[in-house]
Amino acid sequence: MSVSDRLFLEILFIGVILTTVMFVNNIFLYKQKIRDLISLMLISDIVTCTLEILWAIIDGHSELTILSYVCVSLYCISFVVFAALLNQYLLDRLHLRVAKKSFIICYVLPLAMIALLCITTSWTQLLFWVDEGGVTHTEVFFDIFFQGVIYLYIFTPLIIAIYFLTLGKAKRPANAEIPASLFVFGIMAPALYLLELLLHGEGMDVYENTSLPIALALLYLITNVSTHNALDTQAKMEAVESDLRIASKIQADALPTVAPEFENHPQINLRASMNTAKEVGGDFYDYFPIDDHRVCFLIADVSGKGTPAALFMMTAKTMIKDYATTQDSTSEIFNAVNVRLCENNEAGMFATAWIGILDTRTMTLQYTNAGHNYPVFMRAGQPCEMIRNVHGLFLGGMEFTQYRQAEIQLEPGDRLLLYTDGVVEAHDRNDELYGDDRLKGMVDATRDLPGEQVLERVFNDVGDFATGVPQFDDITMVVLTIQQ
């Protein structure tokens, strides 16, 4: 084997190794899937290079003529597949799409014709042929059609990239870096090819060794584009995070924070607290006077987390407050709110909620529970109990839900604790739930303390219980105390 032959093989090997490394990188480092365009493209390039090596090794062995035909045919087909995938990848980077109708003409037809030429070439000798000595000779269709198709695939996106960089500045994609990378890639491949020819000198013209230049140029292109995309993703992530922080802030600001001292209702004491988990959650509470003898208070928990939950929460909160002033009872408030929340609720969001209206003249509490956790009720001087009733499905579930309501007569010293499932469904390391009983126990134990301290003690107790387990859900509570 001559020096130039060995050099040629070595170059091919480097090409294969480079492409394989790129492939592995893309799968593991950039988390691409096998079926992604870039992975398919690299696989087809690895196959092409490997076949090229095989071709170089068996060339000139007269006993391997049939293998030569098979190998070169497969080489031609896989090279066209690679070029087509590269073409798609590049166009995709430029946010361009080939219309479905043109797809057959642009990709399927050339590939079919190459395949047909490969199958028939042993008779027609149009593409290539193998002589008695086992040496492969390429023919006119190889030079014009096969290579032509490949050049077309590779250079069309490059010309478009150059267009984007120069004339089409106004129309080019938001990012100039990708066309620029493509442009460098376009110069790099032919330049490396020329360099390779210079290094080889004469006598190498039998082979069309394009794999190394393409591999090197691909390396440049893919690293550049992937890194660029990774940076892009990072920037987006940061933007989303800051959005979430703002959403979280807006949400917190939307809830009443100042302990309300209802001037007209000195006998009621209302306190609330909300401790959000990591993400923006969908818990909310509210309290406000409806008129000079009625006070409304409520708690709710929106399904899901994140911005959709926060938006749904804001909508629900506003609606409840609106309807609280126009509807006569808690059930009617929820009937109206529910119908509105069901409109255009494609995402299927919903909220469990508990609403109460206290008439301070009679001290009658009217309430409706829409699928929410049972409140803890403490009658002065008696053990705590849960108010175990539900008056309909959660809000935003079914349009035609008719909510019911109930009433309870309050006395001085009574206390009512509303909470969300972040309290009772907090779990410890052994997956034990905090549960209703422990909550009732805490309310019992704090019966002589003012409302704000009850909230603090319960929250701390939940924290103690779930030591070592990150807070999973928002923990929100509202406590109503009737002053002695």
Next chain:
Amino acid sequence: MMNIIKKQSDDRLTIALEGRLDISTAPDLEQVVVGSLAGVADLVFDLEKLSYISSAGLRVLLLAQKKMNKQGSMKVIHVNEIIMEVFVNMGFSDIMTIEQEQI
């Protein structure tokens, strides 16, 4: 982990759920509900081997109920005590036909 076992005979589809229906498994069930209710007039959810249901799971059951309201009927059978409590607490028993587990 959750297994979804479908049994269809004519226009009656039975979906048996095994395991936990929570935020991580609910999307699988949603796909089934979205994808295989065409032509179904009688949908049955068999929850005999379901150990847990979260609000994400309830959402999918509600989605199925809404679809079946338009094209037939739906019922949930073999509901154990824990899950029944969730159904009652959330107000599901108002809008769904629920048959408790026979012990």
